[in-house]
Amino acid sequence: MRFQRRLVPRASIDMTPLIDVIMMITIFFMITTTFRTAPGISLALPGSSTAQPVPLGEIRIVAVSPDEIYVDGERVDLAGLEAAVAQAAIIHRAGAADAPIRALLEAPSVAEYQLVVSAMDALRRNGIDSVGLATSTAQAGTAASPASAKPGARKP
Numbered sequence: 382m383r384f385q386r387r388l389v390p391r392a393s394i395d396m397t398p399l400i401d402v403i404m405m406i407t408i409f410f411m412i413t414t415t416f417r418t419a420p421g422i423s424l425a426l427p428g429s430s431t432a433q434p435v436p437l438g439e440i441r442i443v444a445v446s447p448d449e450i451y452v453d454g455e456r457v458d459l460a461g462l463e464a465a466v467a468q469a470a471i472i473h474r475a476g477a478a479d480a481p482i483r484a485l486l487e488a489p490s491v492a493e494y495q496l497v498v499s500a501m502d503a504l505r506r507n508g509i510d511s512v513g514l515a516t517s518t519a520q521a522g523t524a525a526s527p528a529s530a531k532p533g534a535r536k537p
Contacts, residue, residue: 440452
C-alpha cells in the first residue's frame with residue numbers, strides 16, 4: 382500500500398518583523414524630531430515688506446502686556462523681566478562663550494510702545510545689543526494697519 386504525502390503550504394504572515402520595523406521607525410522619528418517652543422498665545426504681528434526669517438538660536442521675548450511677558454517660554458512681568466533676561470543670557474553664554482547673544486522681540490502691533498522700549502532696555506542692560514523685531518510679511522508697498530491687526534478683523 383502506498384501512502385500519498387500531502388504537503389500543504391502554510392499561508393500565514395509573521396507579524397513580528399513588521400512590528401519591530403515600525404517600532405524602530407517610530408523611535409527614530411521621536412528622537413530626530415525637534416519641537417518649536419512658543420507660548421500658547423496668538424499675536425497679530427505688525428507687517429513689513431522686508432521681513433526675513435530669523436533662526437531660533439537666540440533669546441526669545443514675547444511681550445503681550447506689562448503683566449504678561451515670556452522670556453524663552455517662561456512667564457514674567459515687567460518688574461521681573463530684567464532678571465529673567467539676565468538668567469537667559471547666562472544660559473546662552475554658557476552654550477557659546479565667544480558668540481554674541483542675539484534676541485528676538487515679539488509684540489502685538491497694538492502693544493504699548495513703552496513696553497517694547499522697556500524690553501529692549503532690559504536686553505541692552507544685560508549686554509545684548511543684537512535685537513530683532515518680529516514682524517509678519519506684508520504685500521510690497523503696503524503696510525499693515527492697526528485695524529487689520531485686530532483679531533477677527535477682515536481685509537476689504
